[in-house]
Amino acid sequence: xxxxxxxxxxxxxxxxxxxxxxxxxxxxxxxxxxxxxxxxxxxxxxxxxxxxxxxxxxxxxxxxxxxxxxxxxxxxxxxxxxxxxxxxxxxxxxxxxxxxxxxxxxxxxxxxxxxxxxxxxxxxxxxxxxxxxxxxxxxxxxxxxxxxxxxxxxxxxxxxxxxxxxxxxxxxxxxxxxxxxxxxxxxxxxxxxxxxxxxxxxxxxxxxxxxxxxxxxxxxxxxxxxxxxxxxxxxxxxxxxxxxxxxxxxxxxxxxxxxxxxx
Numbered sequence: 001x002x003x004x005x006x007x008x009x010x011x012x013x014x015x016x017x018x019x020x021x022x023x024x025x026x027x028x029x030x031x032x033x034x035x036x037x038x039x040x041x042x043x044x045x046x047x048x049x050x051x052x053x054x055x056x057x058x059x060x061x062x063x064x065x066x067x068x069x070x071x072x073x074x075x076x077x078x079x080x081x082x083x084x085x086x087x088x089x090x091x092x093x094x095x096x097x098x099x100x101x102x103x104x105x106x107x108x109x110x111x112x113x114x115x116x117x118x119x120x121x122x123x124x125x126x127x128x129x130x131x132x133x134x135x136x137x138x139x140x141x142x143x144x145x146x147x148x149x150x151x152x153x154x155x156x157x158x159x160x161x162x163x164x165x166x167x168x169x170x171x172x173x174x175x176x177x178x179x180x181x182x183x184x185x186x187x188x189x190x191x192x193x194x195x196x197x198x199x200x201x202x203x204x205x206x207x208x209x210x211x212x213x214x215x216x217x218x219x220x221x222x223x224x225x226x227x228x229x230x231x232x233x234x235x236x237x238x239x240x241x242x243x244x245x246x247x248x249x250x251x252x253x254x255x256x257x258x259x260x261x262x263x
Contacts, residue, residue: 003038006031011045014145014159015053021102023147026155039157040220046160047083059229060084061217062109062140063209064161065153066202066233076153079203081213082161084229090167095262096141098243104143104164105238106259108187108249109231110180110199110206111138111168118224123214128207131224134172135180137249137257140231141165142238166231169257178253181205185235188248195236206232 010027017024028034050056064080065071071078090096098104115133143164146155156162180199187195203209209232210224217223224230239247243263250256 010042017145028152034154039154042158056085056087059086062231063233066209080157080161082163088165101143104241107140107234107238109138111136112230118214123211125207128210132175136169138168171255173254184252186250197235201235202233209233
């Protein structure tokens, strides 16, 4: 099977698995040529399919695997990134059905919303902060299409870095009003604290993760566009979701966000 056939085949398999909510096995075992570079081409094809079939538009990007502990847990050696589409966005206050998911989990995040294009060589934390219109609390619902959340880095990249849904607060804050590195976070499940963290848990500074992604995008002639949302990476491990669960995340200086799940 030539490379273009591999791209189309894997993208089709992942799209069908997500659409019909079933698991697939890792593709690296079947296609030894699947490396990270090829995986991002598969991700591009998958996003193209989603946009065409679902009449969706790109609304932003997301970082994944940004902490060393998460990389070690998943057996990978670097972060990944994926694409957010407008039909992935959920809204605070609306109950979230678990029916579309395979084995979803939720993570606390900081969302950056951009008002400038991010482009150029050697993009820095300062460049990211300068291009940021505001920040706000966020949660990402991840839902790997792989059996038992078991994947390699090329597998997860091809699967759009396990993206599924996201929600951001409707209250926005200036990026210069807080110390993103030291900003504390409390994550609760059903009223119980399940994780505490700070912004530095994401590669030492959340904007550093986005700068890493922006430089990777530049290599592929892509960039962060004005108006896009970027989820900068999880500040704690992901927690499994069951119907009836209620999650909340609160940050020092930028408020809180809640999500309730139903059957």
